[in-house]
Amino acid sequence: xxxxxxxxxxxxxxxxxxxxxxxxxxxxxxxxxxxxxxxxxxxxxxxxxxxxxxxxxxxxxxxxxxxxxxxxxxxxxxxxxxxxxxxxxxxxxxxxxxxxxxxxxxxxxxxx
Amino acid sequence: xxxxxxxxxxxxxxxxxxxxxxxxxxxxxxxxxxxxxxxxxxxxxxxxxxxxxxxxxxxxxxxxxxxxxxxxxxxxxxxxxxxxxxxxxxxxxxxxxxxxxxxxxxxxxxxxxxx
Numbered sequence: 001x002x003x004x005x006x007x008x009x010x011x012x013x014x015x016x017x018x019x020x021x022x023x024x025x026x027x028x029x030x031x032x033x034x035x036x037x038x039x040x041x042x043x044x045x046x047x048x049x050x051x052x053x054x055x056x057x058x059x060x061x062x063x064x065x066x067x068x069x070x071x072x073x074x075x076x077x078x079x080x081x082x083x084x085x086x087x088x089x090x091x092x093x094x095x096x097x098x099x100x101x102x103x104x105x106x107x108x109x110x111x112x
Numbered sequence: 113x114x115x116x117x118x119x120x121x122x123x124x125x126x127x128x129x130x131x132x133x134x135x136x137x138x139x140x141x142x143x144x145x146x147x148x149x150x151x152x153x154x155x156x157x158x159x160x161x162x163x164x165x166x167x168x169x170x171x172x173x174x175x176x177x178x179x180x181x182x183x184x185x186x187x188x189x190x191x192x193x194x195x196x197x198x199x200x201x202x203x204x205x206x207x208x209x210x211x212x213x214x215x216x217x218x219x220x221x222x223x224x225x226x227x
Contacts (some may be wrong), residue, residue, distance in 0.1 A: 040221075045217075090215075099168060
């Protein structure tokens with residue numbers, strides 16, 4: 001099935017560092033979402049974005065809906081050990097809670 | 113309500129056997145989704161329901177797969193004549209049908225291993 005292009009695939013960072021990851025698509029999306037998944041669990045929603053150019057924060061996390069509507073970015077500031085996990089972007093071309101297309105994920109490891 | 117529940121959490125089956133998974137959504141949610149996730153990949157959409165109506169099925173959902181939500185509450189996903197390629201995490205999620213795509217609540221998944 002179709003998936004979004006997410007980069008980087010993995011990151012190793014020192015505790016306290018900032019992290020950036022992004023997601024791109026060849027087609028326009030109306031909604032961008034960012035999820036985090038811990039081992040053996042389902043994804044948990046972090047941030048939802050609905051308008052081109054929108055910048056939304058959730059604690060140390062900030063995400064942006066790209067102006068072209070074909071990309072999105074997630075930043076994590078001052079990383080801590082519990083940030084470890086896999087981060088997925090997801091997009092929807094339709095309004096309402098319709099099926100999502102997911103990226104392949106960015107695996108984040110934090111070195112204390 | 114403690115969220116979306118999936119049962120079983122793990123299932124090991126021999127190739128050729130049939131398996132059935134159950135999902136109990138958040139009680140007030142009228143939409144229920146099934147996704148499949150293989151190692152190193154993001155979740156891939158399989159199918160979704162609004163109440164008891166199955167609104168969309170992905171091309172990934174071969175004729176060996178069938179999903180039901182008979183009373184608009186819990187749902188089952190059955191895989192007949194399992195193949196090794198069916199080994200994956202099967203995720204269920206639920207939401208309300210709203211104007212915005214605010215994202216779903218996922219369950220912890222059922223991990224299927226076909227040997």
